[in-house]
Amino acid sequence: MHICKTIDEFRNFRHTVSEKKVIFVPTMGALHEGHGSLVQMARRLAGSSGVVATSIFVNPTQFGPNEDFHKYPRPFEQDVANLIRWEADVIFSPSPEEMYPAGSATSIDPGPLGNVLEGAIRPGHFKGVCTVVAKLLGIVEPAAMILGQKDFQQQRILRQMITDLNMPVELITAPTARESDGLAMSSRNRYLSSDQRARATAIYRALCHAQNQYHSGIRDSAVLQAGMIEQITQAGLEVQYALACDPETLVPYTGIVGAPCVLLIAAKLGTTRLIDNVLIS
Ligand code: AMP
Numbered sequence: 382m383h384i385c386k387t388i389d390e391f392r393n394f395r396h397t398v399s400e401k402k403v404i405f406v407p408t409m410g411a412l413h414e415g416h417g418s419l420v421q422m423a424r425r426l427a428g429s430s431g432v433v434a435t436s437i438f439v440n441p442t443q444f445g446p447n448e449d450f451h452k453y454p455r456p457f458e459q460d461v462a463n464l465i466r467w468e469a470d471v472i473f474s475p476s477p478e479e480m481y482p483a484g485s486a487t488s489i490d491p492g493p494l495g496n497v498l499e500g501a502i503r504p505g506h507f508k509g510v511c512t513v514v515a516k517l518l519g520i521v522e523p524a525a526m527i528l529g530q531k532d533f534q535q536q537r538i539l540r541q542m543i544t545d546l547n548m549p550v551e552l553i554t555a556p557t558a559r560e561s562d563g564l565a566m567s568s569r570n571r572y573l574s575s576d577q578r579a580r581a582t583a584i585y586r587a588l589c590h591a592q593n594q595y596h597s598g599i600r601d602s603a604v605l606q607a608g609m610i611e612q613i614t615q616a617g618l619e620v621q622y623a624l625a626c627d628p629e630t631l632v633p634y635t636g637i638v639g640a641p642c643v644l645l646i647a648a649k650l651g652t653t654r655l656i657d658n659v660l661i662s
Contacts, residue, residue: 382461383471388520391473395522402431405523405550407514410437410474411454412463415558415566419527420467422555426525434521435464437474442481442488443509454568473521480516488512491538492545497631498645499534499656502621510535511542518550525551529558531565533643533658534631557657559585565657577650583616587623588644588659595625595638595661602634605644613648621647621654628660 385391395403404423408416423433437460444450457474464472488508491500495507518526528536536554543552558566563585564578573581587609594605602625609623624633628643641662648655 382465382469384461385471385473386475387479388475391471391520394471395520398432402427403434403521403523404431405434405436405517405521405526406469407436407438407517407526407528409439409453409568410460411456411568411571412437412460413558413566413568413570415529415531417463417467418558419529419555420464420469422553423527424468426527426553432471433469434471434473434523435469436517436521437472438480438513438517440480440509440513441477442512443506445503445505448503449569449572454571473517480513489515489542489546491542494534494538494541494631497534498622498624498626499647502647507535507538511538514539515542515546515548518548523550525553527553527555529556530554530658530660531557531567532656533628533645533660537628537631563589565655567655569653569655572653573650577653580616580618581650581655583613583618584646584648584655584657587612588646588657591625591644592659592661595642600638602636602638605638609644609646613646618648618650621649623648 383394385394404427406419406423420435427433439453441450489511491507491511500507540552543550560566562582564582590612591605591609605625606623610620613620623646625638625642625644626633628641643658643660645658
C-alpha cells in the first residue's frame with residue numbers, strides 16, 4: 382500500500398503507473414463496509430493490472446461553522462487496514478494546508494442544484510464538495526471515479542460538474558450499502574446512542590413504505606411525503622425533508638409523482654443528521 386501525504390508524492394506515484402487504468406474512490410475516512418463496497422467495485426473494474434486509488438481527506442470547506450468538522454472521526458490506522466483488506470493500491474491523505482495553502486482563492490460554483498435539499502440546509506456545502514473533488518480529480522487523474530448513491534445529490538451535482546467542465550473522467554454511482562436492519566451505513570452512525578441507533582431504522586422503513594405505495598399505484602406526492610414524515614416523526618426523529626423529487630432536476634414533485642423519482646429523507650436524531658434515499662426508475 383502506497384500512502385501519499387503530499388500532492389508531489391502522489392504525482393510521483395501516478396507517474397509510475399501512467400499507462401495503467403486508475404479507478405478512484407474519494408472518501409473522508411472513518412471507513413465502513415459501504416466505502417468497502419465502492420473500493421471493491423473499483424478493484425473489480427481496475428482488474429489486477431489497474432490501480433485502485435483512494436483518498437482520505439476531511440475537507441474543511443464542505444463543513445459549516447456549526448458542523449462536525451473537528452469532531453469528525455479520523456481513525457487513520459484502522460482505515461489503512463481496511464483499505465489493505467479491500468485491496469486498494471494507494472491512499473492520498475493530504476493535510477488541509479496541503480490542499481488549501483495560504484492564498485488559495487478559487488472555488489467551484491455548483492449552480493442551482495447546489496442550493497436545494499442538502500444545499501438549502503448546509504449553505505456552501507456543495508461549493509466545498511465541488512472544489513475539493515475537482516482538485517482531487519486534477520491530482521489523481523483517474524479514468525473513472527466511484528461515488529455512492531447514499532449521497533444522491535452529491536453524485537448528481539458532481540456528474541453535472543464533470544459534464545460542464547469537460548472533465549475526462551467516467552462517473553459510476555454505486556448502490557447504498559446497508560446494515561442488516563436497513564439503516565444506510567454512514568460514518569456518522571457511530572455518533573448514535575443505542576436508543577437512537579434503534580430509532581434510526583425508521584428512515585429506511587419510511588422510504589420503503591413510500592416506495593411500496595408508489596408501486597401499488599399511489600402517486601399523490603402529498604400522500605407519499607406525509608406518510609414518510611409521519612413514520613419518521615413517530616420514531617422520534619426530527620424531519621428536515623422527506624420528498625419525492627425528479628432525480629435529474631432534484632425538484633420536488635407536486636401533485637402527481639412521475640417516473641423516474643427519487644425519495645429523499647434528511648432527519649436529525651439529537652445532533653446527528655442522517656440522510657438516505659431510494660431511487661424509483
Ligand atoms: P464520505 O466518506 O462520507 O465522504 O463518503 C465517501 C463515498 O462513500 C461517497 O461517494 C459516499 O456516497 C459513499 N458512501 C458513504 N456511505 C455509503 C453507503 N452506505 N453505501 C455506499 N456508498 C457510501
